[in-house]
Amino acid sequence: MRLRTLEIALEGLEGFGRPDARIEQYVTPAPLAARLLHHAHLLGDIGGKAVCDLGCGTGILACGAALLGAGRVTGVELDPDAIAAAKRNAARLGAGISFVQGDVRDPGLIGGLGSFDTVVMNPPFGAQDPHADRPFVDAALALAPVVYGIFNAGSLPFLEAYTRERAALEFAIGGFLPLKRSLPFHRRGVVEIEVEVVRMRRR
Ligand code: SAH
Numbered sequence: 001m002r003l004r005t006l007e008i009a010l011e012g013l014e015g016f017g018r019p020d021a022r023i024e025q026y027v028t029p030a031p032l033a034a035r036l037l038h039h040a041h042l043l044g045d046i047g048g049k050a051v052c053d054l055g056c057g058t059g060i061l062a063c064g065a066a067l068l069g070a071g072r073v074t075g076v077e078l079d080p081d082a083i084a085a086a087k088r089n090a091a092r093l094g095a096g097i098s099f100v101q102g103d104v105r106d107p108g109l110i111g112g113l114g115s116f117d118t119v120v121m122n123p124p125f126g127a128q129d130p131h132a133d134r135p136f137v138d139a140a141l142a143l144a145p146v147v148y149g150i151f152n153a154g155s156l157p158f159l160e161a162y163t164r165e166r167a168a169l170e171f172a173i174g175g176f177l178p179l180k181r182s183l184p185f186h187r188r189g190v191v192e193i194e195v196e197v198v199r200m201r202r203r
Contacts (some may be wrong), residue, residue, distance in 0.1 A: 023122035059086030066095035153194035
């Protein structure tokens with residue numbers, strides 16, 4: 001599937017009904033989601049693979065992975081309303097995805113998921129809780145040997161320090177996340193933040 005075709009398919013998906021700022025809910029824009037997945041696919045990490053989307057929200061990354069021919073896709077998410085929207089999105093695309101409601105910080109939940117080839121995720125950036133992305137990194141590396149995560153631009157050195165012996169990291173692609181004024185503390189209409197997709201390979 002071409003990048004543009006994937007982007008158009010993801011463009012039409014439903015977002016969060018009432019985004020919750022405390023758990024940093026925002027949808028990855030379709031162009032960025034499509035580029036992340038397309039890049040991962042070209043590196044052989046999606047087609048035919050078992051893919052897990054951590055903090056899947058309304059499921060854009062999970063749906064895109066399914067459209068690119070992932071062997072099986074699982075989405076994990078705290079918020080039942082987001083899961084309901086993700087299920088509608090998957091149904092609309094005819095994508096077979098399993099959704100699991102639970103907390104990424106729960107080792108019992110993560111341990112019970114089995115293993116995957118690839119994790120894709122757009123975790124909370126820590127705007128509310130400075131280390132909110134750490135349990136996502138830990139869970140991702142426990143679940144799969146290859147992880148793609150969206151982080152604030154400039155996070156690579158911190159991620160390297162945090163993961164150290166556990167993974168080899170590389171910058172995959174850069175982009176912008178336009179955060180719409182969906183959250184009460186946003187003063188401007190749209191705030192664009194620069195992000196980077198980091199690929200982690202478990203050592
Ligand atoms: N992956 C989606 C949503 C990104 S927003 C997308 O790319 O569009 C981050 C998501 O992580 C939100 O849906 C939020 O509800 C979820 N989340 C935050 N903390 C979580 C936790 N501890 N466990 C599971 N999901 C969590």
